[in-house]
Amino acid sequence: MTSAVKRGATSSTRDRDTQTAREETHLWTRSVHVHVTMKIYFCGSIRGGRDDVMLYRKIVEKLQSYGTVLTEHVSSTELSHRGVCDVTELMSCHWSGEDASAAGDRFIHDRDVNWLRQSDVVVAEVTQPSLGVGYELGRVVDMKKKTLCLFRPSSARVLSAMIRGADDGERFVVRDYGEDEVDEVLEEFFNALKRT
Amino acid sequence: MTSAVKRGATSSTRDRDTQTAREETHLWTRSVHVHVTMKIYFCGSIRGGRDDVMLYRKIVEKLQSYGTVLTEHVSSTELSHRGVCDVTELMSCHWSGEDASAAGDRFIHDRDVNWLRQSDVVVAEVTQPSLGVGYELGRVVDMKKKTLCLFRPSSARVLSAMIRGADDGERFVVRDYGEDEVDEVLEEFFNALKRT
Numbered sequence: 090m091t092s093a094v095k096r097g098a099t100s101s102t103r104d105r106d107t108q109t110a111r112e113e114t115h116l117w118t119r120s121v122h123v124h125v126t127m128k129i130y131f132c133g134s135i136r137g138g139r140d141d142v143m144l145y146r147k148i149v150e151k152l153q154s155y156g157t158v159l160t161e162h163v164s165s166t167e168l169s170h171r172g173v174c175d176v177t178e179l180m181s182c183h184w185s186g187e188d189a190s191a192a193g194d195r196f197i198h199d200r201d202v203n204w205l206r207q208s209d210v211v212v213a214e215v216t217q218p219s220l221g222v223g224y225e226l227g228r229v230v231d232m233k234k235k236t237l238c239l240f241r242p243s244s245a246r247v248l249s250a251m252i253r254g255a256d257d258g259e260r261f262v263v264r265d266y267g268e269d270e271v272d273e274v275l276e277e278f279f280n281a282l283k284r285t
Numbered sequence: 286m287t288s289a290v291k292r293g294a295t296s297s298t299r300d301r302d303t304q305t306a307r308e309e310t311h312l313w314t315r316s317v318h319v320h321v322t323m324k325i326y327f328c329g330s331i332r333g334g335r336d337d338v339m340l341y342r343k344i345v346e347k348l349q350s351y352g353t354v355l356t357e358h359v360s361s362t363e364l365s366h367r368g369v370c371d372v373t374e375l376m377s378c379h380w381s382g383e384d385a386s387a388a389g390d391r392f393i394h395d396r397d398v399n400w401l402r403q404s405d406v407v408v409a410e411v412t413q414p415s416l417g418v419g420y421e422l423g424r425v426v427d428m429k430k431k432t433l434c435l436f437r438p439s440s441a442r443v444l445s446a447m448i449r450g451a452d453d454g455e456r457f458v459v460r461d462y463g464e465d466e467v468d469e470v471l472e473e474f475f476n477a478l479k480r481t
Binding site: 134135136137138170171191193194195196197198199201215217218219220221222223224225226227228229230231246247248249250251252253254255256 | 330331332333334366367387389390391392393394395397411413414415416417418419420421422423424425426427442443444445446447448449450451452
């Protein structure tokens, strides 16, 4: 076999691969379009304290069954309370934008406010006091986003009056819950969304 | 002396008293108008933690030399981290609106958002993580208020990226400071305000 024939065969294989890849991309895109259209912004404490990170993970996993979670990194155990990746994880860290410098903070702020604007729904875990979560919730009031705040009374904390008192029973809702009720509470919220 | 004369004398004394009271009110009103026109909203943590309450007191005292501090109660040692008055202080508590019920929280939220809208300037101590302070700062961004956030690096905390990153160098400013710099930092801020 000549090298020209070999080249032809290779070229034809390449074309077939490209075509298959295109079809797969098309199918994937359709699938995303059909099943994962909702954009969800999840708020959880980072620099306020990472005590609840495993619970954030559980909430984000459930949220991903309803749509794309723009702030999935909030539930990452790679992200420390200093808002940076742990040193041991530095080489594999996906969230290099989380560095705690003024320029890094501006980047995070602008990116997150942009995501907030894009989002269809906001879900916040509000048991751990956090300036960032509070700020995001203050911003979404003016953005008029459908918002669910989740608070655990078992923590023995008292939720801020500014959050509990913002509950209007419709657009901005505060829900007390227990750790074992994550699935149930989120199902209830998203099912009610479908009906509106 | 007849009772009619007595009544006349009493009536005349009453008129004089009323006139004096009117003049005093007028003078007081003018004084308020001339010297205390600026409305200042101070943000500090309540339910997030009361560790810094003595510092809040110091800041509020300085702020009162520039105007009326609408949220003076935030710096009150009578107010506990549960957002209610300590039991021992209950009889003399001035802040009975701070009860942590849903209706109480709605009252606090609506009152404070109303004060935020009325305020000319917002000053926040942001060292202690707090959902309420974060929420207030999120709301003032859209209200376009001149805002100063004070953070103490000596706390060894890292300020939320959403707060540090919101600094635009003009309307919303974050300033690192030490406890002994309260007067200096506030003088600098209010002097700069006069020039704008």
